[in-house]
Amino acid sequence: MKNKQLLFLILAFLGVFHYGCEEDTIDESEIGNITGSVVNKEDKSPIANAKISTNPATSTVFTDDFGQFILEGVSVGEYSVQAKKEGLTANFEGVTVQANSSVNVIFEMENEAVLNTPPKAPVPLLPQDNQVDVSNNFEFVWGKSTDREDQESLAYTLEIRDAQNQEVLRFENITDTIKQVDNLQFSKQYFWQVSVSDGVNDAVRSELFTFKTADFPVITNYFVKNVNGNNVIYALSEDEDEIQLTSENYNSFRPRKNNGVNKIAFMRSVGAQTHLFTMNPDGSDQQQISSIPIGGFNMEMVDFDWTSNGNALVYPNFTNLFQVNYTGGGTQVIYQTSDGSLITEVAVYENDNSKIALITNDNSGYNAKVFVYDLTTNVVTHMIQQNLPGAVGGIDFSPAGNRVLFTRDVQGFENPNYRQLDSRIFLYNLNTQVLVDISSEKDAGTNDLDPKFSPTGADIIFVNVPNNLNATPQIYISDINPNDNEPRFLLVDGAYMPEWK
Template sequence: MKKEIRLLSILFITLFFASCGEDGTIGLIEYGDLSGKVVEKEGYLPLENVKIVLSPTNNTVFTDAEGIFLFEGIETQEYSVKGVKDGYLDEYEGATVVVDGVINIVLEMEISTSLNKSPTKPELVSPIDGEIDLPNEVELTWESTDPDDDDLLYIIEIRNDFNNEITRITDLTEESYTLSDLKYGAKYFWSIEVNDGINTEVISSISSFAIINDPANRFFYVKNEGGNNVIYSSSFNEENGEVSNTVQLTNSSLNSWRPRRNNISNLVAFLRIEDNEAHLFTMKTNGDDVNKITSTIPLSGFSLNEMDFSWSPDGSKLLYASFNKLYAINKDGSGLHKVFETLDGSLISECDWSSDGTKVAIKTNDSNGYNGAILVIDLNGTILVNVVSGVQGALGGLNLSTSGDKLLFTRDVSNHQASNYRQLDTRLFIYNFTDYTFIDVSEDEKENGTNDLDPRFSPNEASVIFVNTSNDGISEKRITSTNLSGNIKRTVMFSDATMPDWE
């Protein structure tokens, strides 16, 4: 029996190995190689140091500088090959390794932001497209969203209708921005670019808005900048003493001074040097539409800084002096004619036309600015009143009251006379044509060692605006106001400023 069992076992083993011989190497592990290259999907550039992971074995290698990787002697079967690299989306590829063969695959990896979506087109919220009569400070607001919640940066691009300048305001993170010191009467065009740092910027449509034409400032004055006189306008709050809405009206590269506004024509006349001559110009209250009025006969006299001119009451004409002659000219430059001429050759430096249009106050002086006189004449050149004459020292600052019964002027009561026209104690005076009296407006409040210059009545004539400065001739000049009755008080309105006008 044991012998039979042993024979059967031998037979079974023999048959088993015989069957294995018929099928090859069944039951033995076979091997092959897997190689590949990893590239960037856009541009097909090789990617170095990509982590390559085989599944299901989790074997891992890294690509070389050419993006090549190799798994040698791995078991023949189906694999999933995964490429992993920071900044890129994981990439998968299937591969079947065969016996003693080399399988090559290519992994094309996309940058991780390739699926990122652009922000929405910015919507311009305010000001409304086409809005007009805005102040010269405007807040721009807009809206844009990002589907991927990326941080957004904005750029504002601004153009205008008065020059070719393009302004770009960059790196904004908020959806609002305030534009200041915009030009009165100008139209602006603006758009927004938004960028998420990943996609191409998205640009909004273009919107426009217009600034109000008139700044509505009542005060005009001059500042010296870089050796040139520059005209400004401002508003002033008498309750809190705050200056606001300051507008530069003339170019800093041009010498412009002595602004005089006429409310009826709504124009500002002023003096400007052109071709080494002083001429009359006019402009709008926002500084636009500058027109030269005089041409053949410029303003000439003792000192151009001391010279003044006057509007006619209806704003149709201007009155100015050239040496010893007084001329009238239409505001369009036509109709030039002589109004008055001094008989003794005295120079005419200043004039002021009465509000009823019947008379003119003039100041005359010699070539050094002295031996002055203040006269009132009619339009036929007849002298009506000799207000001041035969005095030493400087005179100036003529301004007739609206009613015409008072004349505001300045006089240096020190009687000092010098070649440099230095004044030591110049005060404000009001002459009353009714009772022929003089009032010293500066008597109570003017500090010793200072001068009060270039006075003008306020529109309601309850106060006076003027320039106060040290008599050293080099210190700061301050435009100041003082009331004419009650508790007299001086208020400094504008610093480093001269030649005020208040209409």
């Protein structure tokens, strides 16, 4: 009896087990296959390595070398099949998978660029074709292009070509239809054109326009500003427009104009050295002329000058004063200090190359001497100042050669940063040997620096700056007579190292 019951239980268990196995088995009558091929729409050539996928997701395969594929064991139902390959248009086809059968689909794909029409050519607006007297700082304007597919993807390129030497200014990836361009050369014929790209098609170019920039304006003064950490030389026109002459990529300073040769000389950092350069009044043709560098205790304080005929320049190199031709070459020593002091500044009387005014000092910039020296007789003709504490600078001859300007910190303050507390402008008469303080209008807590005579000798141009470190300098003009109560007036804000010729 027990054996019969045991046998019955075993048979019952086997029956249940068999029933469960039948439930888990995939019914082949509920699946099918998706086959197909991918070809080029234009010439029907096969496309290999196209990615094939479905939605709802099944499996992903890639076409073979013949452009064919197969998705096996796909459950019956409705599917969207996608063929995709980079650079080609993605393609979708709907299919119905039936049991125990294969459904075939053919994809025709084409290059994406074929379906993307190029944007319309932009229209140049400003400057107009054949426009003249265009400012050297100008805002170029063109009409907005259109693109049927994606307006936001458009990028413009502006090209400005010098008609004389074919040099090209190129500005890329502009998303607006306006571009400010600065520092075009004066009196130049240019061509300009704008192109547009949608990132798919070749760039489409506008018409080619031409224009001519205005002539270089009349200049009254030169000065220096700090731009991105570098000294940059500017010119000031009689209309009070500021015209940049040197690049902010270079450290250029101390502009000195000579009307005889119509050149501007200036100092520029070249590696670890400082050299003399010349350029045309419009900033073109910048050339290094010195082979022996300029030297001194502080390059911000060192100054040079032209000879009276403009054929040469004189500049200090520590204890030596060199002369060099304005075209380069002919370098020679014309003066040397006898006590080892450093030459910081020099001024040449414009009617007599033999008469020079000098400032010398020690390695810290102090213990300064201000004197006039005759290169012909090798004699100090006038010892204007010596044995006084404090900083001294800014020497210049009057046009008549009978007066000398310079500055001195009357507080006699001396420190490693060469800070000045109360620098004032002094006028020394070589005939009467009288020294006069002409900074009567100076505000307390400021310094007057770098004075230069006007071409007539009736006025001076100079820098005034608060005596705290990193203060903003300003260039002023004032009457030379301290007793006429004429106020000084502001010429340029944020500027220094003025020149007035």
